[in-house]
Amino acid sequence: MWKGRYQCAVTLSVDFDAESLWSGTFRLTTPSPLSRGDYDVRAALPRIHALLDKHDLPATFMVPAQVAEEHPEACAEIAGRGKHEVGYHGYYHESVLELPIEEAHRHARRALRLHRERPQRLVRHPLISSACSPEG
Numbered sequence: 001m002w003k004g005r006y007q008c009a010v011t012l013s014v015d016f017d018a019e020s021l022w023s024g025t026f027r028l029t030t031p032s033p034l035s036r037g038d039y040d041v042r043a044a045l046p047r048i049h050a051l052l053d054k055h056d057l058p059a060t061f062m063v064p065a066q067v068a069e070e071h072p073e074a075c076a077e078i079a080g081r082g083k084h085e086v087g088y089h090g091y092y093h094e095s096v097l098e099l100p101i102e103e104a105h106r107h108a109r110r111a112l113r114l115h116r117e118r119p120q121r122l123v124r125h126p127l128i129s130s131a132c133s134p135e136g
C-alpha cells in the first residue's frame, strides 16, 4: 500500500563503467572503445549529475573498483553530492559468474579496501557472499 501522495517507487541506477566495460568485459583496449569509456567520464557523468541535481533525485551508481582507482575525482564527485550510494560493480567489470569464487572474493576484498579509503557508501554486490562484507 502506498503512503500519502505516493503511487509508485522508482530506483535510478547508473552504471559508471568508464573504460572498464571495454577493457574488463570485452577485453578491447584500442583507442576507439576506450574513448567510449572516456566519454562516460568527460561528457556523460556531468550530464547525469545535472539531470539528477535538477530534479533533486538520488541514485545508485554502480562503479567497478578499477574506475574508482583511475577516476578518483569523478567518484569523489558522486560521493560528494551526499545523496547517492555507490555499489560494487566488480573490480574490472568482470562477470562473477565466470570467475572462480575465490577470485571473485579476492577482487571484492581488494575493492572493499579501496572503498574504505574513499568517502563513499558501499552497497554489497548481490552475488558476493557475506564473507566479503565491509566488516569481513
Ligand SMILES: [Zn+2]
Pocket (backbone or CB within 6 Å): 015, 016, 017, 021, 089, 093
Ligand atoms: Zn556495468
